[in-house]
Amino acid sequence: xxxxxxxxxxxxxxxxxxxxxxxxxxxxxxxxxxxxxxxxxxxxxxxxxxxxxxxxxxxxxxxxxxxxxxxxxxxxxxxxxxxxxxxxxxxxxxxxxxxxxxxxxxxxxxxxxxxxxxxxxxxxxxxxxxxxxxxxxxxxxxxxxxxxxxxxxxxxxxxxxxxxxxxxxxxxxxxxxxxxxxxxxxxxxxxxxxxxxxxxxxxxxxxxxxxxxxxxxxxxxxxxxxxxxxxxxxxxxxxxxxxxxxxxxxxxxxxxxxxxxxxxxxxxxxxxxxxxxxxxxxxxxxxxxxxxxxxxxxxxxxxxxxxxxxxxxxx
Numbered sequence: 376x377x378x379x380x381x382x383x384x385x386x387x388x389x390x391x392x393x394x395x396x397x398x399x400x401x402x403x404x405x406x407x408x409x410x411x412x413x414x415x416x417x418x419x420x421x422x423x424x425x426x427x428x429x430x431x432x433x434x435x436x437x438x439x440x441x442x443x444x445x446x447x448x449x450x451x452x453x454x455x456x457x458x459x460x461x462x463x464x465x466x467x468x469x470x471x472x473x474x475x476x477x478x479x480x481x482x483x484x485x486x487x488x489x490x491x492x493x494x495x496x497x498x499x500x501x502x503x504x505x506x507x508x509x510x511x512x513x514x515x516x517x518x519x520x521x522x523x524x525x526x527x528x529x530x531x532x533x534x535x536x537x538x539x540x541x542x543x544x545x546x547x548x549x550x551x552x553x554x555x556x557x558x559x560x561x562x563x564x565x566x567x568x569x570x571x572x573x574x575x576x577x578x579x580x581x582x583x584x585x586x587x588x589x590x591x592x593x594x595x596x597x598x599x600x601x602x603x604x605x606x607x608x609x610x611x612x613x614x615x616x617x618x619x620x621x622x623x624x625x626x627x628x629x630x631x632x633x634x635x636x637x638x639x640x641x642x643x644x645x646x647x648x649x650x651x652x653x654x655x656x657x658x659x660x661x662x663x664x665x666x667x668x669x670x671x672x673x674x675x676x677x678x679x680x681x682x683x684x685x686x687x688x689x690x
Contacts, residue, residue, distance in 0.1 A: 378649075378683035381422050381429045381672065385679075390420070391657075392507065392607075393672035393680045396457035397664040398465050400488025401425055404672055405455040405467060406680050408432070417451040419469050423489050429682075435492045436483065438471050453478060456505040457489075461512055463539065465489055468504035468520075475525040480504035482540070502534055502543045507559040508609050509662065519590050521572060523558035524548075531557050531574050533590055549584050550574075550596040557582050557596065561610040563618045563640060571618075571640045577605050579626040583640070601635070601643055602626045607658040613687045614667045621649070621659035621671055632656040632673060636690055646690045649673070649683065656681075663687075 381393075381404055390408040397403075402424040409417030419436035422429045438450040453470040460466070464484040472478030480498035485491060498504050505520040512518055520534040532547030549572070550557045560572040570586040574596070581601040584593045601622060606629050608622040617636045624633040624645065631651035635643040649671070650656035659673040669685040 376668070376684040376686050378681065380675070381680045381682050382432050383679075385420075385432050387420075389677050390680055391674045391677055392454050393658065393674065394455050394457045394509070394660045395662045395670055395672050395682075396459045396465055396489075396509075397662060397670065398459050398488040400490070402664065402670060403457055403465065403489035404429070404680065404682065405435075405457055406672075406674075407452050407455060407469070409451070412453075413451055413474065415449050415451055417453075419452045419455045419467070421467075421489055421492075435467070436469060436471075436481070436495055440471075454507050456507065456509055458505065458510050458518075460518070460539070461516075466540070467492065468498075469495075470503065470506075477526065478503070499543060501545070504534065507607050507658070508561040508660070511562050511564055513564070513589055515589075519562060519570075521560040521562050523560065523574075525558065528552045529556040529558045529577070531560050531572070531584075531596070533560075533562075533572075535590065546590065547593070549593050550582070555582050555596050555598075559607050560584075561608055561620075562590075563610050563612055565612070565616075565618075565640065573599070573601075573608060573610055573620065575603055575605065575607055579603060581608060581620075581622060585640075599641075599643075604628055609659045609661045611661045611663055611669070613669075613690075614663070615687070617687075617690075619661065619669065619687070619690070621661045621673070623657060629655040629657040632659065634671075634685070634690065647685070650675075 387408040455469040470478040480503040481495040510520040517537040530548035557574040557576040560574040568589040580598040632649040634647040675681040
């Protein structure tokens with residue numbers, strides 16, 4: 376339907392790892408940005424769409440523990456994830472630390488669709504929050520976060536909260552490291568307790584696990600037929616029951632960036648190429664807006680965040 380950059384000019388040279396949420400006030404996007412990934416000046420930046428126009432980027436988290444901007448002690452921020460529950464404020468999860476093997480999870484909330492934010496709050500010890508892709512809210516109201524860790528090898532797990540984030544329990548790890556080194560799962564909910572996770576891996580493929588009981592137990596991780604160049608993916612359920620995946624259709628490069636759809640989560644068909652030029656087009660985020668349209672955002676050559684709107688009826 377349309378595509379364009381969320382910003383043209385910004386006070387940072389590098390941007391990566393977009394996330395999206397649809398609120399009553401409109402669409403919200405976030406990403407991390409600074410000099411370069413891992414640099415101590417990397418913070419979390421947010422923009423809001425009003426009347427089809429994106430607001431200028433604003434930094435909302437800076438990695439300064441318990442202090443204002445400009446304090447001498449500062450850590451890089453990573454991988455923001457926006458989540459709008461069925462009720463309650465918009466949440467922004469993100470990671471803070473010198474590297475993915477040493478980072479911790481934090482969360483902040485907005486009562487006005489991303490215009491203003493609470494102070495960041497550190498998640499409980501051992502809980503990282505959604506690591507790249509959005510949580511889902513199950514039929515019983517509990518939240519299921521797709522997560523992973525890198526401090527003891529790449530391991531996929533889920534984090535579940537039955538009390539809206541007050542307490543958490545971990546499910547997993549779900550992969551055997553001698554078979555798959557995997558991180559950054561995305562969750563698909565087919566209804567009736569049947570869930571699927573799709574994950575990034577170092578084995579050249581997107582991997583999958585299945586649950587028949589709402590995410591409490593999972594099948595062993597296995598390979599799909601989808602390639603993966605060790606890069607992030609994201610997925611969402613369409614209103615017509617199809618699953619939609621945004622991924623790099625390659626085993627080596629972060630281009631092309633494709634959209635695929637599936638009726639059953641097993642047989643996937645590429646239906647749209649978002650980018651196929653040389654370069655890096657990566658770390659997609661995909662959601663449905665309140666009208667059921669597909670909203671996607673992704674890294675464009677580490678310099679900008681690109682946003683697109685797609686009519687699912689055309690896929």
